[in-house]
Amino acid sequence: MTNRRTPVVAGLMLSSALSAVDSTMVATAVPSVVRDLGSFSLFPWVIAAYMLTQAVFTPIYGRLADVYGRKPLLIIGMSIFLAGTLLSGLAWNMPVLILARALQGIGAGALQPITQVLAADLYPLHERGRITGLLSSVWGVSALLGPALGGLLSELVSWRWTFLIKIPIGLAAILVIALWLKESVQRRPHRMDILGTLLLMGGVTATMLGLQxxxxxxxxxxxxLLVAFGWWETRAAEPLIPPWVWRDRVTLGSFLGSLLVGMILIGPAVYLPTFAQAVLGASAVVAGFVLAVQSVGWPLAAGLSSRLYMRIGFRDTALAGLVLIGVSALMFTQLNESSPLYYAGLCTFVNGAGLGLVSSAMLIGAQVGVPQEQRGVVTGGVVFFRIAGGAVGASLLAAVANNSLADRLAGTGYTSIDQASRAVEGGGDEVVRLALAGAVHDVFLALIVLAVLGVLAVLVVPRRFAHRS
Incomplete structure (x- = not known):
């Protein structure tokens, strides 16, 4: 790799920003898109198609980056992402927009894992926490600005510009990576694991759709299908996900820990804005900012994580993060209908700090536990399990919330959080408001259980292990 790291890091930051801002910008453009293209019933697929293809292709890109190099795979992924972005901006009906979003997701699967692998390739171990924190900061700021920018573009120009505005940014990232990133890849014959890829794609797609x-x-x-994928990987000549990753305690613990991080992350993201608006009476903008405080705690903790893991190790750093997550979950359970909004923001800050420590320690720990030529597959695995955890967590916590609400409002006709929150915002009675508060409280109790399960997952990782990269 070249020593001229600054331009390359700028390219990685642009790539991270594109990936982070995409979904949040699209979400705020919903009314404008439906008004123009119609088919409101199909709109959820605009989000789901992107998430599904991104999840499916994340581990595939991670493996291919080890085989063919980081640079070509990142450029290919970014190019596919931009092609999908352009098609999304030009879409003339909802099915075309859904197809374009699926294409975007195929490209987006490269952005997160390969930027993180390149950060590990470019920076020595004692500096990786800082660069991870920097990329996390870009992610957090982009995700925070996305809704506001998407809303402004939709209102002042057109929803199409929520897509088209990303094209020059993506082209700039490709240009920087193409010109300044240098890497040498050992060329040798390879055999693509076609059957493994198809089984993984089918298994992930069916599981995530079934959960949703x-x-x-x-x-x-x-x-x-996933069981069949696991069986096949033990027989494939060059498996997509080598079987050794499941036998290695470092990678296994990192994957399990990342799965729990994804599950924990989805709780506040989905239910805190609902609580802030329907129970505390905050506006949508204020509720968004309360949640956005998490994007402050995360990168700060990620940036400081290197000081911790260099002293106490990766496992104990992750455990420290899980303790913070547990504390934040306890704090969340103290929220009630008379709580001030700044307290809710403090909860999300502590939660973000815990997530920053866990995610950095698990990612960098997995990377240093393997040789450089295997970083892609483990990084892709960590990112994939975080995405998969979000899908599992969304379904699990929705079941907790909706069952709790149904018990509290038996016989009233309210069966989901969405129904109750709309009723409260439309002037519903106090009974519904308190029931909604109780249901979200139960979600926060579930976060405590997930934090405990996260501790058990991270304990799989040995306290000390050899650093091989």
């Missing part, structure tokens, strides 16, 4: 739609038969089909 609460279709048990589809979840069962997905699990069956």
């Amino acid at each position: 739609k609460e279709l048990l038969w589809l979840v069962a089909l997905g699990v069956l």
Whole structure:
């Protein structure tokens, strides 16, 4: 790798910003898109198609980056992402927009894992916490600005510019990476694991769709395909995910820990804004800023993580983060209908700090536990399990929230958090408001359980292990 790291890091920051800002900008453009293209019932697929293809292709890119090099895979992924972005901006009906978003997701699968692998390639161990914190800061700021920028573009120009504005940014990132990033890849014959790729794609797609739609038969089909994928990987000449990653305690613990991080992350992201608006009476903008405080705690903790893991090790740093997450979950449970908004913001700050420590320690620990030529596959695995954890967590916590609400409002006709929150915002009675507060409280109790499970997952990682990269 070249020593001229600054331009390359700028390119990585642009790549991270594109990935982070995409979904949040699209979410605020919903009314404008539906007004123009119609088919409101299809709009959830605009989000789901992107998430599904991103999740499926993340581990694939991670593996291919080890085989063919980081640079070509990042440029290919970014190019596919921009092609999907352009098609999204030009879409003439909702099915075309859904197809374009799926194409975007295929490209986006490269952005997170390969930027993180390149950060590990460029920086020595004692500096990786700082660069991870920097990339996390870009992610947090971009995710925070995304809704405001998307809303402004939709209102003042057109929803199409929520997509088109990203094209020059992406082209600039490609140009910087192409010109300044130098790497040498050992060329040798390779055999693509086609069957493994198809089994993984089918398994992940069926499982995530089944969880989102609460279709048990589809979840069962997905699990069956994933089991078949695991069986095949033990026989493939060059497996997509080598079987050794499951036997290695460092990578296994990192994958499990990342799965729990994804599950924990989704709780406040989905239910805190609902609580702030429907129970505390905050506006949508204020509720968004309360949640955005998490994007302050995360990069700060990630930037400081290197000082911790150089002293106490990766496992104990991750455990310290999980303790903070547990503390934040306890703090969340103290929220009630008379709590001040600044207290809710403090909860999210502590939660973000804990997530920053856990995610950095798990990612960098997995990377240093393997040789450089295997960084891609473990990084792709960490990112994939975080995305998968979000899908599992969303379904699990939705079940907790909706069952709790149904028990509290039995016989009233309210069966979901969405129904109750809309009723409260439309002037619903105090009984519904208090029931909604209780249901979200139960979600926060579930976060404590997830934090404990996270501790058990991280304890799989040995306290000390050899650093091989």
